[in-house]
Amino acid sequence: MSNFSAWDWKPGSRVVADLSARAADYEWREEPIASPDGESVACIVKQPDAGFTVLVNDEFWEQEFEKAWYLRHAPDGRLTCLVMSEDEWTVAVDGQPWESRFGFAWNTMFAPKSNAIGVAVQLDGQYGIAVDDQPWEQMYENANNWLLSDDGSHSAAAVQVKSLGQADIDTFAKGVFSAAIDGEAWEHNFVNVWSLAFNSDASRLAAEVRLSQYEYTIAVDGKPWEQIFQSVWAPCFNPTSGGVVAPVRMGGKWFLCEDGRKLWNTPFTQLWSQKFSPGGERLAAIAATGLGHWTVVVDGQPWEQSFNGVVTDLTFSPNGRSLACMGKDDNAWWVMVDGQRWCGGYERAFAPQFSPDGKHCAVRLERGGRYSLCVDGKVYSEDFDMLWDPTFGPESDRILIRAIKDGKYLRRVASLGDILG
Incomplete structure (x- = not known):
C-alpha cells in the first residue's frame, strides 16, 4: 500500500x-x-x-x-x-x-490493500497464478479471467476442468469450465465462465456463467442463481447487503439485479460497469438509454447528459458524493462530473482522479500529441510531452504532477490555488 x-x-x-x-x-x-x-x-x-x-x-x-x-x-x-x-x-x-521460473508469465496484478504481487503463468503446458513467488499447486490446461483479491489473500481464475478432443461438442455442451480459488476449482461446471469478482474480504467469489447455448446467469461460490437470462455482465458484491449485483438481459432489455431479483425496474438498451460508492450508499452504472445515447445511471436514475460514442472510467469520489466519467462524442472526449461536462474536444481522456476530501477532480487529456491537466473544469496553463495521472495531496490542496517536457522528467507539486487561479 x-x-x-x-x-x-x-x-x-x-x-x-x-x-x-x-x-x-x-x-x-x-x-x-x-x-x-x-x-x-x-x-x-x-x-x-x-x-x-x-x-x-x-x-x-x-x-x-x-x-x-x-x-x-x-x-x-x-x-x-x-x-x-x-x-x-x-x-x-x-x-x-523471483526464484520460481515459468514457461511464460503475463498480466501482473497488485493487491491495493497489501503488498502482494500476482501474475498469470504457464508451466509445463498448464496454466494458473503465482502470488509472491508461490504458484498454485493445481494448474489447468486452460485458465483466464485472472483475479487477485484486494488484500492479496486469494487469487482466482476461470479454468478448464475437463479435456476436450477435436470437435468434441457434446463434452463442451455439458460444461468443461469452472472457477478456481488458489487453484481449487468449484465442484459445479459450466459451458463458460467469465468476469470473476471477490467480496471485500475475499471469502466469496461470483462470476458470469453460461449454462447452455442460450442460457446465462450468475454463479456465487459455485452455485448458480435460480433465474436464467438471455445474457449477463460482470457481477460485483453489494458492500452493504452482501448480495451480488449484475446487469442481466431479459426480453431484449437490460436490467440491474441483485441475487437474481430486479434491483432497478427501469429497462435499458445496454447496462454495465456497475459500481458502489466507497460506503455502499450509492450505486451507479454505465448505460445506453437508446441507440447512441450513452450516459451514467445513479440509483436507477440516468443523467440528462449523454454521449453518442461511449462512456468509460466511472469513478466515485472517496466520500461518495461525486461521480465522474469520460464520455466520447463524435470522436472527441469530454470529462463529465455529476452530470456536467468539462474540458471537451480532446483526442484522449484518462480516468478521473478525486481529491481525498472529494471536493476536487483532476484529469489528464491529450490532443495533438500534447498532454494537458484539467482540474475542476479548468485546464492547467502548461502542457507536456507526456503526463501521468495527477495525485492530490493528503490535505486536498496540492497536486503532484509527473511529466516529461523537452526530454526531461519533471516532478512538480502545484498548489490548487495556482492551478485554479
Whole structure:
C-alpha cells in the first residue's frame, strides 16, 4: 500500500532525470513510466550487443535479461518487470527476480490493500497464478479471467476442468469450465465462465456463467442463481447487503439485479460497469438509454447528459458524493462530473482522479500529441510531452504532477490555488 502522506508535498518543481543522459549506453528504450511518488522514472532498455535491463533515473538494474516487458509499479512503489533468462520467465521486483521460473508469465496484478504481487503463468503446458513467488499447486490446461483479491489473500481464475478432443461438442455442451480459488476449482461446471469478482474480504467469489447455448446467469461460490437470462455482465458484491449485483438481459432489455431479483425496474438498451460508492450508499452504472445515447445511471436514475460514442472510467469520489466519467462524442472526449461536462474536444481522456476530501477532480487529456491537466473544469496553463495521472495531496490542496517536457522528467507539486487561479 502507498503511504502517500509521507511523500514530499513541498510546492515546487525539479528535474528528476534527463532521459537522454544515458542514451549512448543503450540501443533503444521503451516508453518510460513514472513511480507513484514521482521520485523516479523507469524504462526497459536494450543494451548494445547484450540483453535487456531496466533504467531507473540514471541507473541500470545490475542484472540483464534475454527479454523484458510489462514494466509496472506496485501501489507501494516497487518496480516490477516480467523477464526471461535461459528461456524461462519470472517476475523481477526492483531488479530481483523471483526464484520460481515459468514457461511464460503475463498480466501482473497488485493487491491495493497489501503488498502482494500476482501474475498469470504457464508451466509445463498448464496454466494458473503465482502470488509472491508461490504458484498454485493445481494448474489447468486452460485458465483466464485472472483475479487477485484486494488484500492479496486469494487469487482466482476461470479454468478448464475437463479435456476436450477435436470437435468434441457434446463434452463442451455439458460444461468443461469452472472457477478456481488458489487453484481449487468449484465442484459445479459450466459451458463458460467469465468476469470473476471477490467480496471485500475475499471469502466469496461470483462470476458470469453460461449454462447452455442460450442460457446465462450468475454463479456465487459455485452455485448458480435460480433465474436464467438471455445474457449477463460482470457481477460485483453489494458492500452493504452482501448480495451480488449484475446487469442481466431479459426480453431484449437490460436490467440491474441483485441475487437474481430486479434491483432497478427501469429497462435499458445496454447496462454495465456497475459500481458502489466507497460506503455502499450509492450505486451507479454505465448505460445506453437508446441507440447512441450513452450516459451514467445513479440509483436507477440516468443523467440528462449523454454521449453518442461511449462512456468509460466511472469513478466515485472517496466520500461518495461525486461521480465522474469520460464520455466520447463524435470522436472527441469530454470529462463529465455529476452530470456536467468539462474540458471537451480532446483526442484522449484518462480516468478521473478525486481529491481525498472529494471536493476536487483532476484529469489528464491529450490532443495533438500534447498532454494537458484539467482540474475542476479548468485546464492547467502548461502542457507536456507526456503526463501521468495527477495525485492530490493528503490535505486536498496540492497536486503532484509527473511529466516529461523537452526530454526531461519533471516532478512538480502545484498548489490548487495556482492551478485554479
